[in-house]
Amino acid sequence: MSKPVLKISNVNKSFGGLQALRDINLEIEKGKVHAIIGPNGAGKSTLLNVCVGLLKPDSGSVTFNGGINVIGKSPHEINQMGLARVFQTPEIFPDLSLLENVMIPAFSKRDGAFHLQLFRSLASETKITQEAKEVLASVGMEAKADEIAGSLSRGDKRRLELAMCLIQHPDLLLLDEPTAGMARHDTNKTIELLKKIKEGGMTKIIIEHDMHVVFSVADTISVLAQGAIIATGTPDEIRGNPIVQEAYLGGAEL
Amino acid sequence: MNSIKQQLMNLFKKQSDLTTILLFAAGVLTMPIWLDPIGANYPDLLQKFVIFGIFAVGYNILFGLTGYLSFGHAVFLGVGSYTAVWSFKLFTMNVLPAMLFATLISGLIAAAIGFVSMRRSGIYFSILTLAFAQMFYNLAYSVLIPITNGETGLQLRMHDIRIIDNYFSDPAPGLPSTELFGMSMNGYSGFYFCAVVLILAFYVAMKIFRSPFGMKLKAIKSNQHRMRYTGSDTRPYLITAFIISGMFAGLAGALLAVTDPLAGAERMQWTASGEVILMTILGGVGTLFGPLLGVGIIKYLENIFSTINESVLQQFFSFLPQWGENFMVAIVSPFVGDGWHLTLGILFMIIIIFLPGGLMEGFQKIKKRYLTKGVKDSESTTKQE
Numbered sequence: 001m002s003k004p005v006l007k008i009s010n011v012n013k014s015f016g017g018l019q020a021l022r023d024i025n026l027e028i029e030k031g032k033v034h035a036i037i038g039p040n041g042a043g044k045s046t047l048l049n050v051c052v053g054l055l056k057p058d059s060g061s062v063t064f065n066g067g068i069n070v071i072g073k074s075p076h077e078i079n080q081m082g083l084a085r086v087f088q089t090p091e092i093f094p095d096l097s098l099l100e101n102v103m104i105p106a107f108s109k110r111d112g113a114f115h116l117q118l119f120r121s122l123a124s125e126t127k128i129t130q131e132a133k134e135v136l137a138s139v140g141m142e143a144k145a146d147e148i149a150g151s152l153s154r155g156d157k158r159r160l161e162l163a164m165c166l167i168q169h170p171d172l173l174l175l176d177e178p179t180a181g182m183a184r185h186d187t188n189k190t191i192e193l194l195k196k197i198k199e200g201g202m203t204k205i206i207i208e209h210d211m212h213v214v215f216s217v218a219d220t221i222s223v224l225a226q227g228a229i230i231a232t233g234t235p236d237e238i239r240g241n242p243i244v245q246e247a248y249l250g251g252a253e254l
Numbered sequence: 255m256n257s258i259k260q261q262l263m264n265l266f267k268k269q270s271d272l273t274t275i276l277l278f279a280a281g282v283l284t285m286p287i288w289l290d291p292i293g294a295n296y297p298d299l300l301q302k303f304v305i306f307g308i309f310a311v312g313y314n315i316l317f318g319l320t321g322y323l324s325f326g327h328a329v330f331l332g333v334g335s336y337t338a339v340w341s342f343k344l345f346t347m348n349v350l351p352a353m354l355f356a357t358l359i360s361g362l363i364a365a366a367i368g369f370v371s372m373r374r375s376g377i378y379f380s381i382l383t384l385a386f387a388q389m390f391y392n393l394a395y396s397v398l399i400p401i402t403n404g405e406t407g408l409q410l411r412m413h414d415i416r417i418i419d420n421y422f423s424d425p426a427p428g429l430p431s432t433e434l435f436g437m438s439m440n441g442y443s444g445f446y447f448c449a450v451v452l453i454l455a456f457y458v459a460m461k462i463f464r465s466p467f468g469m470k471l472k473a474i475k476s477n478q479h480r481m482r483y484t485g486s487d488t489r490p491y492l493i494t495a496f497i498i499s500g501m502f503a504g505l506a507g508a509l510l511a512v513t514d515p516l517a518g519a520e521r522m523q524w525t526a527s528g529e530v531i532l533m534t535i536l537g538g539v540g541t542l543f544g545p546l547l548g549v550g551i552i553k554y555l556e557n558i559f560s561t562i563n564e565s566v567l568q569q570f571f572s573f574l575p576q577w578g579e580n581f582m583v584a585i586v587s588p589f590v591g592d593g594w595h596l597t598l599g600i601l602f603m604i605i606i607i608f609l610p611g612g613l614m615e616g617f618q619k620i621k622k623r624y625l626t627k628g629v630k631d632s633e634s635t636t637k638q639e
Binding site: 074075076078079080084085087091092093094095096100103104105107108109111112113114116117118119120121122123125164168 | 271458461462464465466467468469470472473475476477479480481482483484485486487488490491494498
């Protein structure tokens with residue numbers, strides 16, 4: 001087994017009297033798509049926020065790429081490590097054009113957290129411009145490159161946000177309910193896109209409600225219930241697991 | 255005929271750095287000609303146009319690109335003036351060292367104020383900058399009197415040491431005047447010198463607007479949260495923008511002292527900071543030319559509109575019968591002379607309500623309408639062919 005990209009060990013987190021995460025142990029393997037599912041309030045978002053260093057766990061550790069500590073790092077440090085994130089509501093730059101939206105993360109990747117180049121002309125950035133156009137094309141949005149991002153539909157904003165993450169070639173991509181609030185048509189388009197990215201071998205964690213999405217794209221699934229992981233396995237194993245059916249699916253057939 | 259029009263439009267669309275700066279330089283240097291018909295062609299006012307132009311162009315780098323609204327930029331204007339006058343008193347009447355020192359020291363103070371203020375955003379940032387501005391303003395009248403000379407203002411004196419000048423030649427009788435290697439900085443020569451500085455400052459601002467750095471600042475303005483998760487540490491970017499705009503303001507302050515070598519603390523009052531905000535919004539926040547347009551309008555109203563009195567109005571309306579003349583004078587007079595603020599206020603409200611992007615938004619709309627019409631025309635002609 002190859003080294004895990006992200007390793008979560010013995011993580012506990014409680015808010016007041018509520019224990020949101022109980023003794024979580026998870027290893028995300030390189031090149032795999034790992035889905036985390038669970039009913040509302042199971043602790044999925046808390047777990048994700050711990051993974052990106054946004055929330056400090058009460059105990060336990062989260063390490064990235066073979067031992068780099070994640071906890072307590074600021075968002076830009078996390079990203080510079082190679083961890084990109086897609087939010088539940090798409091976070092883009094609404095006042096900039098699509099092309100600029102994709103160029104910015106490429107600049108951040110190339111320049112690091114802070115780099116002063118006051119007089120470098122944008123027109124001379126042909127390499128990044130070209131790259132941004134290619135990435136936009138890979139999500140099928142090259143025709144809209146000069147449009148202002150704020151006017152896009154929600155599904156298109158999501159695709160743009162994915163493009164913004166893809167151009168950075170992150171070691172790990174975190175997707176928080178990538179199809180939340182989307183129409184069926186947009187959901188299917190997003191699944192197609194996620195499958196396409198999967199072929200590229202990028203490691204991903206997906207948090208998702210939509211079982212259709214999860215079973216279409218995931219290699220491994222962990223089921224979270226009441227703050228604890230009750231099962232981890234392949235989609236088929238999870239589908240046939242009686243505990244999962246009992247706890248999460250209420251005994252319903254999948 | 256059509257192809258020339260097409261080429262012109264292409265030139266307009268592309269807006270390469272070179273064409274922009276050449277057009278701009280031509281526009282600024284010919285100001286005495288095209289401002290003559292509207293009565294604004296006198297050196298004092300021309301100097302103010304270009305000096306406050308530098309102030310506004312620099313302010314726009316902060317406010318226009320990052321969206322951070324500073325209420326304290328007049329501090330840098332004042333610091334620039336004081337530094338320049340001190341350079342005249344201590345070293346030389348040559349304006350270049352004065353401008354250099356003024357820019358550097360305002361940059362240093364901007365770094366300090368920016369470092370603290372940028373810990374907060376939005377309204378809290380604005381209040382912090384305002385607090386700093388008021389602190390400097392009041393210090394100038396109290397603790398800092400040895401540097402600022404209090405209410406009298408800092409002026410040149412006969413017995414100033416002026417180390418460099420006095421080393422090379424004996425002091426001439428009378429107060430010396432500011433100069434650039436022998437060229438006096440009064441009147442039109444002063445204007446042309448400031449105009450060249452404005453063109454350079456504009457060039458710097460344009461390069462920043464069109465650099466990856468400028469694009470990153472726009473991204474911070476658009477969604478700072480996303481910018482952080484995209485791997486950029488936003489605070490140093492914001493502080494840098496603050497320092498640059500502070501340096502522009504310091505340079506403008508130095509030029510105020512170059513054209514009139516005295517510095518007073520009233521230059522640092524918060525109303526002066528408010529003025530540059532008005533200018534920027536009036537012309538168009540975040541556009542290259544907008545702030546300059548705002549400067550032109552406000553300084554014009556302040557200096558020309560405010561001098562129109564009743565007798566001028568009576569002359570203007572003298573073609574009307576007596577009762578009509580009296581009527582028109584009565585209606586118009588509250589808006590001119592001392593009432594020019596009323597005109598400014600109404601203009602400001604109209605623009606904010608109908609053109610939130612400032613006058614530049616209006617021009618963009620007109621240009622867009624014209625351009626799309628032009629494209630349609632050429633399309634239809636090609637179809638006919």
